[in-house]
Amino acid sequence: MDITLVRGDITEQRADAIVNAANSSLMGGGGVDGAIHRRGGPEILEECRRLRASRYGGGLPTGQAVATTAGRLPARWVIHTVGPVHSRSEDRSELLASCYRESLRVADSLGATSVAFPAISAGLYGWPMDDAARIAVETVRQAETAVERVTFVLFDAKAHAAFEARL
Structure with a gap:
């Protein structure tokens, strides 16, 4: 697998799938999630509503992933995953690793060969960037x-430098 780093906006990436660091409601929000919903348009939100009305009535659980259309984005699909909120008193690294593994599993089920990831949980959810980079790179490298x-x-x-140090 070829792993690269880009400094930029995930909503501009040309890939089969881009990963959304979503909140469990799947209805958009701040950060990457809000940007993907705004740029992707109402098609993404409509599919998210259908998912909430069927399989994910209580929201998408942390560490899991699900795909929707990419709407107006230059990708075919958006893979939504809910990262854990960082905690100083509880080790949630396995949940963060699961976000990457599950996103790649969903990508495989779609037939996607290229995937763009943000730094999941390293923004609004407070995960320290160096540790987020370590977990992301190690998990992706080890994924089948x-x-x-x-x-x-x-x-x-800062994020680019942290990921570059791990590659």
Whole structure:
């Protein structure tokens, strides 16, 4: 698998699938989630509503992933995953790793060969960037997947440097 880093906006990435660091409601929010919903348009929200009305009435559980259309984004699909909120008193790293593994599993089920990831949980959910980068890179490297290209799309220089140190 080819792993690359890009500093930029995940909503501009050309990949089979982009990963949304979603909140459990699947209805959009702040950060990456809000940007994906705004740029992708109402088609994404409509599919999220259908998912909430069927399989995920209580919301998407932390560490799991589900796909929708990408709407107006330059990708085919959006894979939504809910990262854990960082905790100093409880080790939630396995839940964060699960976000990456489950997203790649969903990508495989779709036939996606290229996936773009943000730094899940490293923004609004408070995960320290260095540790988020370590978990992301190690998990993706160890994943059994048919995905050929993973791009970590990092919004700022600090995030890029943290991921670069792990590659």
